[in-house]
Structure formats: structure tokens, C-alpha cells
Amino acid sequence: MNKLSREVLPELSAEALSFIPLFYIAWSDTVLSPSEMAFIHRKLDSYAFLNQTDKEYLLKQTNPLTPPPTEVFHQWKSLLQRAAKQLPDKQKINLVELGVEMAYQGTGKQLKKDLDHPQVLEALVDIRSALGLNRESEQLVSVLLKDEKTMAESGRAAFDAEKLKSILDGRTEEVKDRMRQLLRDPVFSVSFIPDKETHRGLVLERLRKLARQGLSGYSFPVDYGGTERISDYLAVFEMLGYNDLSLAIKFGVQYGLFGGAIMQLGTEWHHRTFLPGMIKGDLLGCFAMTETSHGSNVKNLETTAHYNHADKTLTIHTPRLEAGKEYIGNALHAHYAVVFAQLIVNGTGHGVNAIVVQLRDKEGKLMPGIRVEDNGYKMGLNGVDNGRIWFDHVQVPVRNLLDKYAQIKDDGSFDSPIKNQSKRFFTMLGALVTGRIAVGLLGNNASKKALTIALRYAMRRRQFAPKDGMKETLIIDYPSHQKRLFPLLAKTYAYSCALDDLALEYVSEDERDHRKIETLAAGLKAKASWHTTRTIQECREACGGKGYLSENSLPSLKADTDIFTTFEGDNTVLMQLVAKGVLTNFKQSFHDDGYIAVLRYLLTKIRHDSYELNPFSRRNTDAAHLQSEDFHLHAFRYRYKKSLLTLSERMQKYLKRGMDSYNAFLKVQLHTLDLADAYIDEIVLNAMYKRVHTCKNENVRFALTRLTQVYALSTIEENKGWFLETDYMDGSKTKAIRRVLSKLYRSMRPDIPAYLNAFAIPDELLGAAFIK
Numbered sequence: 001m002n003k004l005s006r007e008v009l010p011e012l013s014a015e016a017l018s019f020i021p022l023f024y025i026a027w028s029d030t031v032l033s034p035s036e037m038a039f040i041h042r043k044l045d046s047y048a049f050l051n052q053t054d055k056e057y058l059l060k061q062t063n064p065l066t067p068p069p070t071e072v073f074h075q076w077k078s079l080l081q082r083a084a085k086q087l088p089d090k091q092k093i094n095l096v097e098l099g100v101e102m103a104y105q106g107t108g109k110q111l112k113k114d115l116d117h118p119q120v121l122e123a124l125v126d127i128r129s130a131l132g133l134n135r136e137s138e139q140l141v142s143v144l145l146k147d148e149k150t151m152a153e154s155g156r157a158a159f160d161a162e163k164l165k166s167i168l169d170g171r172t173e174e175v176k177d178r179m180r181q182l183l184r185d186p187v188f189s190v191s192f193i194p195d196k197e198t199h200r201g202l203v204l205e206r207l208r209k210l211a212r213q214g215l216s217g218y219s220f221p222v223d224y225g226g227t228e229r230i231s232d233y234l235a236v237f238e239m240l241g242y243n244d245l246s247l248a249i250k251f252g253v254q255y256g257l258f259g260g261a262i263m264q265l266g267t268e269w270h271h272r273t274f275l276p277g278m279i280k281g282d283l284l285g286c287f288a289m290t291e292t293s294h295g296s297n298v299k300n301l302e303t304t305a306h307y308n309h310a311d312k313t314l315t316i317h318t319p320r321l322e323a324g325k326e327y328i329g330n331a332l333h334a335h336y337a338v339v340f341a342q343l344i345v346n347g348t349g350h351g352v353n354a355i356v357v358q359l360r361d362k363e364g365k366l367m368p369g370i371r372v373e374d375n376g377y378k379m380g381l382n383g384v385d386n387g388r389i390w391f392d393h394v395q396v397p398v399r400n401l402l403d404k405y406a407q408i409k410d411d412g413s414f415d416s417p418i419k420n421q422s423k424r425f426f427t428m429l430g431a432l433v434t435g436r437i438a439v440g441l442l443g444n445n446a447s448k449k450a451l452t453i454a455l456r457y458a459m460r461r462r463q464f465a466p467k468d469g470m471k472e473t474l475i476i477d478y479p480s481h482q483k484r485l486f487p488l489l490a491k492t493y494a495y496s497c498a499l500d501d502l503a504l505e506y507v508s509e510d511e512r513d514h515r516k517i518e519t520l521a522a523g524l525k526a527k528a529s530w531h532t533t534r535t536i537q538e539c540r541e542a543c544g545g546k547g548y549l550s551e552n553s554l555p556s557l558k559a560d561t562d563i564f565t566t567f568e569g570d571n572t573v574l575m576q577l578v579a580k581g582v583l584t585n586f587k588q589s590f591h592d593d594g595y596i597a598v599l600r601y602l603l604t605k606i607r608h609d610s611y612e613l614n615p616f617s618r619r620n621t622d623a624a625h626l627q628s629e630d631f632h633l634h635a636f637r638y639r640y641k642k643s644l645l646t647l648s649e650r651m652q653k654y655l656k657r658g659m660d661s662y663n664a665f666l667k668v669q670l671h672t673l674d675l676a677d678a679y680i681d682e683i684v685l686n687a688m689y690k691r692v693h694t695c696k697n698e699n700v701r702f703a704l705t706r707l708t709q710v711y712a713l714s715t716i717e718e719n720k721g722w723f724l725e726t727d728y729m730d731g732s733k734t735k736a737i738r739r740v741l742s743k744l745y746r747s748m749r750p751d752i753p754a755y756l757n758a759f760a761i762p763d764e765l766l767g768a769a770f771i772k
């Protein structure tokens with residue numbers, strides 16, 4: 001007899017061994033949801049045929065915070081493969097049969113003969129259904145026999161949606177799949193909740209459920225209960241875009257903004273004091289930067305933090321009503337706030353700094369001197385408790401100052417590794433980069449959801465027939481419908497790739513790239529969130545009246561994502577930051593003095609490698625040329641370089657005349673927005689072509705190329721006014737682009753199901769009854 005390895009499976013009874021195949025499959029899905037876990041715990045506890053060792057072992061295997069280590073998991077797999085080999089093909093695919101065989105191999109006992117088998121079999125069947133594995137046995141067999149899934153269930157698709165999904169999900173595919181699975185659990189199910197208090201209560205409960213799943217610590221060090229995998233944090237956040245966006249935003253406020261500020265602006269004492277409780281979801285926090293009077297211009301906010309040397313405290317104070325903090329997420333629940341205030345030491349202002357201030361005690365009672373008001377009902381995100389906060393001479397110990405970049409020394413003097421106040425402030429704002437990337441990703445996933453709903457609907461909704469009695473036309477077959485939705489689909493893919501590249505660069509960020517990453521985060525957040533707003537509106541209209549019903553998700557998607565264009569930085573303001581970053585070649589902030597020299601250097605450089613216009617290309621209407629990578633790269637580069645050249649020349653002209661930089665920027669403000677737009681468009685195009693070049697599968701490469709062509713040409717079409725004005729192309733070429741686009745749409749049409757399948761949004765999360 002083939003005894004099973006005892007390191008992997010300690011002295012378990014035959015009955016307990018028979019559960020292993022089920023657990024193996026459950027973990028293959030990489031997630032045990034809270035409902036499944038609770039059910040299994042109850043059941044395991046109730047089985048009289050299991051002894052104490054069995055129960056302890058099995059219960060341990062169901063805790064998401066302590067998943068089986070990879071080696072144990074692999075050993076389970078090889079033991080199962082061995083058991084499967086002993087069984088005829090038909091029984092191999094049955095998890096219960098496999099369990100029975102495993103028990104036999106481990107102990108020599110035949111459950112069906114030697115034991116009280118009806119009870120055990122019944123238990124196995126129960127657990128199997130609790131895990132939803134009834135139809136998953138085939139998957140087990142394919143895993144055991146190493147069968148590769150070849151084609152996705154993508155109808156007539158010419159490519160494998162599963163492979164495209166892997167490209168889209170990138171390096172965090174495993175975490176994303178785990179989230180897809182987890183969010184299907186009924187405890188996360190989304191429905192329209194009109195009452196904000198009920199909604200907020202539910203969101204808070206779910207926030208804690210996510211923490212209990214071990215999903216809250218990804219961006220924090222292991223020493224404080226985290227796992228230090230920021231890319232996984234971003235993946236979790238992104239996937240919450242398929243669920244209730246209030247939960248996503250509350251998660252972002254707690255772990256991204258509050259936790260991120262503690263982590264990035266604080267030092268060891270702050271980390272040790274606040275992070276462990278925060279990761280568990282016991283200590284709730286908020287990020288109090290914006291004031292009623294100062295939103296985009298946070299450098300001039302008015303809350304003060306006066307240092308008192310006698311008792312080594314800081315006094316936090318709101319000088320007037322409109323200087324109160326406003327829109328602050330988690331304001332109604334938070335125990336602590338990271339408050340941004342003007343730091344004053346010995347009568348000298350040291351600019352905006354961040355201080356941790358306790359808002360409430362453990363029981364939720366407000367601390368003395370703190371006033372909080374609910375912001376009330378909002379256009380969307382009503383599951384998030386946004387509010388206003390005022391401080392009336394609130395004293396906190398000086399150690400609450402987040403002191404990575406600003407310290408008050410024992411002798412009461414101020415010190416900082418960054419002497420320039422403005423530079424220090426903008427370095428501190430670097431803490432916002434994660435949030436900007438995260439909002440871009442979240443919004444883009446909301447676009448994926450909206451497009452899945454609208455395009456699936458378009459593939460079943462019929463309106464108008466050529467003649468009475470004939471079948472009506474599917475609305476997806478109307479060229480107008482294709483023109484409305486397909487470029488949005490291509491753009492959603494494109495932003496997904498660009499944001500994924502940015503997330504990777506951010507995670508592996510070194511000092512040299514810091515400013516560039518901040519610029520990209522600002523630009524991609526702005527462009528992606530504008531795209532989300534536009535996409536969801538178009539999808540809503542594309543579904544007609546059905547799109548307007550709350551039960552069909554689009555209204556909440558629209559209302560919840562609308563603010564993405566404003567928070568984490570207003571888009572128009574962010575795009576100006578992008579242009580300033582590009583203008584100074586990411587070498588220095590435009591707030592520093594002396595950037596005229598950088599401008600001069602930049603001008604020489606652009607003029608040197610400026611693109612010449614090609615008179616033949618200007619009129620080339622050949623379809624092969626229009627679909628070529630060379631043409632796309634050239635057109636995007638030309639637009640970016642030309643915008644940069646024009647803007648730099650104008651700026652230089654104004655500065656040479658002695659105009660100050662503030663007014664010079666004001667003069668060229670509209671050009672700065674154009675430059676930022678052109679810059680980000682090119683980044684996004686390159687991200688798509690990078691995927692095309694690295695894709696090994698021919699069919700998937702074709703599918704990606706076609707999306708890239710649609711992205712490139714529809715972007716050129718949107719900017720055709722600029723291309724015509726600058727003589728880059730003439731009218732015959734812009735007309736030809738329209739023709740080629742229509743052809744591309746027709747060619748995409750049969751593959752739409754596969755393009756949507758690659759988003760892999762579980763049906764339960766679409767929340768759209770009308771397309772089920």
C-alpha cells in the first residue's frame with residue numbers, strides 16, 4: 001500500500017483524508033469566501049466521525065489568512081494525481097470518489113467497506129456543494145492530468161479569450177482571480193440601497209470582511225501585519241470596481257489614503273502605533289486634506305498646527321468655518337485623521353504638514369474640540385460617509401507629527417531633510433501617487449463592466465426590420481452602435497495596459513523616475529477617469545430605457561464614478577501638472593526657480609529631433625498605411641512633439657519678456673492641456689504596441705493589433721481638427737481613416753463576446769438582470 005506522506009498530512013483519519021480533494025479544488029480557485037468558510041466550519045465541527053486532530057487540521061486549511069503553503073499545496077496535488085491514477089476515467093472526475101481513494105491510499109481503509117460510509121459520503125457531498133464544486137470536477141481532472149484549456153467559451157471568436165485575459169490581468173492575475181471569486185460570495189452581493197445609513201453600515205461591515213480575508217495588508221510591511229506587495233493592493237482595489245464602488249472607495253480611504261499617509265509620511269513610531277489595528281480594520285482612519293475654501297490649491301489651506309514647546313504638543317485649529325475640512329471620506333466612522341495643516345514653530349510657518357489627530361475614542365465618541373458634520377446625500381457613493389471636520393484648539397502630542405520630511409527637534413527647532421518648503425510639500429504629495437493610479441484602474445474596471453453590459457445587451461436587443469415579418473436587426477449590427485461603443489472598448493483595453501505598466505513601474509520605482517511616475521499617474525488618472533465618465537454615459541444610452549433602471553447597474557456606475565474626475569486631484573488641474581512635468585523634462589518642479597534653463601535645453605533638444613512632415617504621407621490614404629504601426633507612432637509622436645515645441649517657444653517668449661511664471665502659464669494654459677493630452681495618448685499607444693510585440697499567440701496578437709488600430713485611428717479622428725490645422729494630413733486622409741475604422745469595426749463584431757470574456761467579469765457582479 002502506498003502510504004501518504006505524513007509531513008503533508010499528519011496523523012489524519014481516513015475520513016479526514018477524504019476531504020483533501022475538495023480542499024485542493026477550493027484553493028485552486030484561490031479563495032474561500034466568507035460564506036463558504038462559515039458553512040464549512042460549522043459542518044466540520046458537527047461531524048462526529050472526525051477526531052480533534054482531524055478537525056484542527058481541516059479547519060486550519062480553510063482560513064484565508066493562513067492558506068496552505070505552496071509546497072503543501074503541490075504535495076496535495078501530487079498525492080491526488082497518484083490517487084487519480086488508480087481510478088477508472090469515469091471516477092477520476094468525481095471528487096467524492098477521489099476522496100475515498102485518497103483515504104484508502106493513506107490508511108488502507110476502504111471507506112465504503114470498513115467505515116460508516118453513508119455519513120462520510122453525505123458529508124463530502126455537502127461540503128462539495130457548499131464549495132460550489134458540483135460542476136467543477138472536470139476542472140480538477142484537467143488540472144490533475146495537466147490538460148491546458150485551449151479555447152475560451154467565446155463563440156465564434158478567432159482568438160482565445162483566456163489568453164487575452166492573462167495579458168490584461170498581467171502579473172497580478174492570481175490576486176485578480178481570487179477577487180473575482182471572492183466577490184461572487186453572497187455576502188458581497190450588490191443591490192440598490194436607497195438609504196445611506198444602511199448602505200454605510202453594510203460597506204463598513206464588508207470593509208472588515210475584506211480585512212479578515214487578508215486583503216488589507218498588501219501595501220504594508222510584514223512587521224506590522226502586512227505583506228508588502230503593493231501591486232496586489234492595486235489589484236484588489238481595481239477588482240472592487242466590479243463590486244459596490246462605495247466599498248472600493250472606503251477601502252481606498254482606509255488603506256490607501258490614511259494607511260498610505262501613515263506609511264509614507266510617518267516613521268517607526270507611527271507605523272508601530274497605527275498600522276496593525278488599521279490593517280485589521282479595528283482602527284479606522286481618514287485623510288483630511290481638502291478644506292471648503294481650498295480644494296485644488298491645498299498648499300494654501302488654512303488649518304493651523306501651532307507647536308507649544310512647554311508641553312511638546314501641537315494645537316490643531318480651524319480658523320474659520322470655510323477652513324473646515326470637507327468631503328472627507330470615513331469622517332463619520334474614523335477614530336483617527338491624518339490632518340494637513342500649516343505648521344507654525346516659534347512663530348515661523350513651515351508650510352503644510354501632516355499630523356495624526358484622534359477624532360473618536362474606541363466607542364466612537366467624538367474627542368473634545370472636534371466637530372463633524374455629515375455631507376449628506378451625494379450624487380453617488382452614498383455608502384461612503386463623507387463629512388466636514390472642524391478643530392477647536394485640539395492638542396496632540398508632537399510625536400503625532402508625521403515626521404519623515406519634517407521634524408521638531410528636542411530643543412524646539414524645526415528641521416527637515418528637504419529645506420525648500422515648496423519642494424517638501426510636493427514631495428509629501430507624492431503619497432497621493434498610489435491613489436491616483438488606483439482611481440485610474442478602478443474607473444477603468446467600471447468602464448469594462450459598463451461595456452460588458454451594453455455590448456451584451458446589443459447582441460440580443462433587436463429593433464427595426466428591413467420588411468414587416470422579417471427578423472429585426474440586432475442593435476450591435478448598426479454601424480452607429482459600433483462607432484459609439486467599439487472605440488470605447490479599444491480605449492478601455494488601452495488604458496488598462498498603460499495603467500498596468502505604470503503600476504509596475506511604480507512598484508519597482510527608483511529615485512530617478514520619481515517625477516515621471518508622478519506625472520504619468522496624474523495624466524493617466526485624468527484621462528482614464530474622463531474616459532470612464534464618457535463610456536458609462538454612452539453605455540447607458542446604448543441600453544435605452546433599460547440602462548436607466550437602477551436594477552441594471554448603469555445608474556449607480558454612472559453616479560459613483562462621476563466624482564473620479566474630481567477627487568484625488570481635479571483632472572484639469574492634474575493635466576496642467578502633466579504639462580509642467582513634460583516641460584521641465586521631469587528634471588525639476590515648475591515651482592522651483594531656474595526652470596528657464598531647462599526650457600532652453602528642452603527647446604534645443606526638440607528642435608533637433610523634431611519630425612519633418614512627409615508630403616507623401618500627408619495624402620496617403622492606402623488602408624495598409626493607415627493601419628500600420630509606423631503611421632500611428634509617427635502621428636502620435638508628431639502631435640506630442642509639435643505641441644511641446646509650440647508650448648516651449650511660447651513660454652520662453654513670455655518669460656524672456658519678464659513675465660512671471662504664474663502669468664506665463666496662464667497665457668499658455670490651453671496649450672498646456674493639449675500637450676498633456678498628446679503626451680498621455682502617446683504613452684497609451686506605446687503600452688498597446690508593447691503588448692502586441694510581446695504576444696506570442698498569433699490569434700491573440702491579431703486581436704490586440706486590431707484593438708490598437710482602433711485605438712490609434714479613433715484617437716487621430718478625435719483630434720483631426722489639430723492634424724488638419726497643422727497640415728499633418730489633408731481631408732482625403734481623414735475621410736479614409738473613417739472608412740478604415742468602419743471596416744475594423746465590422747471585423748471586430750464577431751469577436752466582441754471574446755473581447756468581453758477577456759474582462760472575465762463574473763455574471764453575479766454585472767448586476768444586470770436584463771442581460772442574464
Ligand SMILES: Cc1cc2nc3c(=O)[nH]c(=O)nc-3n(C[C@H](O)[C@H](O)[C@H](O)COP(=O)(O)OP(=O)(O)OC[C@H]3O[C@@H](n4cnc5c(N)ncnc54)[C@H](O)[C@@H]3O)c2cc1C
Nearest residue numbers: 287288289290294295296327328329566567568569570572
Ligand atoms: C465624494 C468626495 C470624496 C472626497 N474625499 C476626500 C478625502 O477623503 N480627503 C480629502 O482631503 N479630500 C476629499 N475630497 C475632495 C477632493 O479631493 C476635492 O473636491 C478636489 O481636490 C477638488 O477640489 P474642489 O472641490 O475645491 O474644487 P476646485 O479646486 O475649487 O475646482 C473647481 C473647478 O475649478 C477648476 N479649477 C481649479 N483650479 C484651476 C486652475 N488652476 N486652472 C483651471 N481650472 C481650475 C477645476 O477644474 C474645477 O472644475 C473628496 C471630494 C468628494 C466630492
